[in-house]
Amino acid sequence: MARDLLGYLLVHETSAGRISGRIVETEAYLSEDDPACHAHRGETKRTAVMFGPPGHAYIYFIYGMYYCFNVVTEKPGVGEAVLIRALEPVDGIDIMMKRRSLAGKLTPLRSLCNGPAKLVMALDIGRDLNGVSLLNGPLRLERATKKISDDNIVVTKRVGISVAQDLPLRFYIKGSEFISKK
DNA sequence: CGGGAGATGGGCT
DNA sequence: GCCCATCTCCCGA
Numbered sequence: 001m002a003r004d005l006l007g008y009l010l011v012h013e014t015s016a017g018r019i020s021g022r023i024v025e026t027e028a029y030l031s032e033d034d035p036a037c038h039a040h041r042g043e044t045k046r047t048a049v050m051f052g053p054p055g056h057a058y059i060y061f062i063y064g065m066y067y068c069f070n071v072v073t074e075k076p077g078v079g080e081a082v083l084i085r086a087l088e089p090v091d092g093i094d095i096m097m098k099r100r101s102l103a104g105k106l107t108p109l110r111s112l113c114n115g116p117a118k119l120v121m122a123l124d125i126g127r128d129l130n131g132v133s134l135l136n137g138p139l140r141l142e143r144a145t146k147k148i149s150d151d152n153i154v155v156t157k158r159v160g161i162s163v164a165q166d167l168p169l170r171f172y173i174k175g176s177e178f179i180s181k182k
Numbered sequence: 183c184g185g186g187a188g189a190t191g192g193g194c195t
Numbered sequence: 196g197c198c199c200a201t202c203t204c205c206c207g208a
């Protein structure tokens with residue numbers, strides 16, 4: 001699923017207008033043999049959404065001030081999700097600049113959504129959207145291109161974790177300048 | 183540009 | 196108490 005989500009459009013229809021970006025970087029967090037996954041120690045109040053139906057948003061609070069956005073990928077009872085790490089901005093770029101407090105600054109487009117908390121800020125994704133369906137609501141996934149072929153996907157270790165550091169579970173579109181890091 | 187310190191609060195041991 | 200799927204700012208090159 002982390003591979004399949006590359007190329008999808010993540011869209012948020014807000015009162016300020018449509019904001020969207022093309023998914024260029026993801027990470028998988030697995031239900032088995034993956035101590036870096038929030039679901040690894042079983043279901044809790046925080047991780048309940050991960051154990052719910054697929055196609056829903058799992059949004060968690062991190063480092064005292066940021067949120068990260070995931071797509072739940074497995075059937076109910078299995079805690080698994082894909083972290084969206086970077087987007088290529090498409091619609092509502094002016095809104096994203098305001099949301100990132102970058103309006104009027106000479107910020108390169110590639111730094112607008114090149115990180116999991118940055119894209120959450122840019123798309124105005126709040127804690128209130130934790131658990132919502134991503135199929136038909138104001139926050140949703142849209143198929144924008146044909147599936148990205150494996151030849152055009154780079155696989156690396158995941159970013160910023162202190163356990164299970166060697167698993168090859170980070171994926172990004174080869175050649176994209178919008179990823180969070182090389 | 184690249185590296186390092188500091189911010190800041192919920193979750194879990 | 197300590198950890199944390201991060202970001203911004205500031206420094207030097």
